[in-house]
Amino acid sequence: MNALEINKLEKIYKNNMYALKGIDLQVEEGDFFALLGPNGAGKSTTIGILSSLVIKTGGKVHVFGHDIDTESNIAKSYLGIVPQEFNFSMFETCMEIVLNQAGYYGIRRHIAQERAEKLFRQLGLWEKRFERSRTLSGGYKRRLLIARALIHDPEILILDEPTAGVDVELRRSMWKFLTRINREGKTIVLTTHYLEEAETLCKNIAIINDGLIVENTSVKDFLTKLNVETFILDLDGRCSSALDSDEFTIRQIDPFTLEVDLVKGQKINALFRLLSDCDVQVRSMRNKSNRLEELFIRLTNKDNTQEE
């Protein structure tokens, strides 16, 4: 069953700005799904419509088969929303914020307290539970948003830029947490600017650009579309002579670094054989850029170029 089903979703803002031009999207139950796109592409509008904070102009949205127009309260009960901006009362403590939210979903106080304790401990918020939210650092505020969104144990967790502005350590721990709850069965939909995040976490992705879905596939399939991958090779010792090859495009950045383009279908073993024959020792190897990022830029830039 599809956790989310979006059909011909349209949003035209009052200034006649077309934010969504009839998008179709399906997210399967248990999926870890990323909605990617440049700023102003329509990601937050889509999430706003799902969370009922933005009124759609046209189209249909179903959450586990429930229409958000006609069965809005049932549909809402399936969703946990982590917004981009901090939207809790600055004067309440972390515990009050989460318990009040549970109350909005009709959860009994003692059950909510048990759940809150579990979530606070999992997210490292337990020591901060009686602190007012305005005194928290950005990272803790972000965790509080996640705890609040999960307090009613929703089937789908929707995160709008969840790791924006958080340090690397916290980002990694949030990834770990999200991966775990996804394994436990929660469907996760996220938007992010960090493509490494989408590549690491997500099974499926959709790329939205200028209000249209320009790609909707699995991360694995999407990455196979990359025709050329560029690798940086750090050498163990100086490479004094230029490396000539008919098979590979090799550029020497400096005496200790090479840049190699690997076209789809070419084997990396052949490259290493060539390097060994030339007595070049490789210490380490890495992608020049994130693979998903590379495709994303090509896809979104292509469309911009066409417009120009």
Added chain:
Amino acid sequence: MRIWLQTLIPPAISMSLYFVIFGNLIGSRIGPMDGFTYMDFITPGIIMMAVINNCYSNVVSSFFGAKIQLHIEEMLVAPIPNYVILAGYITGGVARGLMVGLLVTIVAMFLTDLEIHNYFVVFSIVILTAVLFSLGGFINAVFAKKFDDISIIPTFVLTPLIYLGGVFYSINMLPEFWQSVSKLNPILYMVNGFRYGVLGISDIDITWAFLIILIFIVILSAFCLILLNRGTGLRS
């Protein structure tokens, strides 16, 4: 209640000053009004003024604050019917209005020797008026876009209507034309309804007071629900 020092005490102090200055100092020179001392005469109006102001300001500030801080979204994303959201805010406004009204009444009991004429009228008028002005505060907050917008209505509309609503005088003292004009002011009916409940005197028929308050409550409630259903000022 969390910030009772800001919400309950200041109105009680300012209303006490009204009693001391208008009721005691100036009132002693005015003489009796409709058979009561001036202090006794203005007491119901001052209690009502405190209730009206506090219901209104409680709802307008809490709902607008929730909008500005965005935490109104906590409710909007949850499966809560709009009438429950409205009822929650109105209950908050009524609770604060009645608590301040009670405090002002306690202060008045030290300065006057009031005996309640009709308990049913007193409680029903004060509760209905509190509901009505809480609804008014809610509508103001829905349309407010900046902090100025939540002070314009109380300053330029509510305060003049209260002062001209017979809190400090009987409209029988006015020329006939101004009596008719005063009867267009809905607050006159609330103040006089409450005064009837406390003192047993009123410038208007008490039935009109109930009728007007109830009609306004029905209209404003429907309007509030329409605004919430449309998402006016809340959803883009």
